[in-house]
Amino acid sequence: MMDATLETLVEKVRACQKACNMCFDACLKEDHMMAECIRSDRECADMCGIVLDFSQRESKLFPDLVAVCARACGMCADECEKHDHDHCQECAKACRACEEACNAYVAAHN
Template sequence: MNEAVETLVSQVAACAKACNQCFYACLKEEDVKMMTNCIRTDRECADMCGIVADFAYRESEVFPDLVAACAKMCGVCAAECEQHDMQHCKDCAEACRACEKACNDYLGQ
């Protein structure tokens, strides 16, 4: 696997970790109902990042399409988390923005 793919896989793994941490922290918030959309987007983003990592190792021909979808999902998740003041949401938004950039950088190479 080339260096660009390795870099991308590292970034999607970090994003998935941040999304999962945010997801679990949101479940512990006092007003969980208020966090429903954040929880949903965290899970979707973590899942998408996992799919990108899996397909990178398969050298799938649909890999670029998945990377594009991952960039979009990371943007959606970041936008949701940026609406909340909790540190776990701020950390997740930062990881999602970094992953979104890494995906777009990979696609633009």
């Protein structure tokens, strides 16, 4: 059974992964160049997927992966916040929430 911080983390990571994938797909349809946004969406979504996979294991690497996920979320949020598209703004919010949950998890498990 998961502890409360892990449950919150998994919930925020899953929401962030979904938002990043939606933003990635929407950015591909935009008329102007969104290459950096697309890149950060993919990296963040992939990192969220790794964290979700490892959340079900008792791996000693998990806290390190969560810390990297926090960094990926922060970078993605920084990029998405530069764009006025609704999908970018929603992605940025999900990334900030995930970044906060990751940092809280790391702080609680060090």
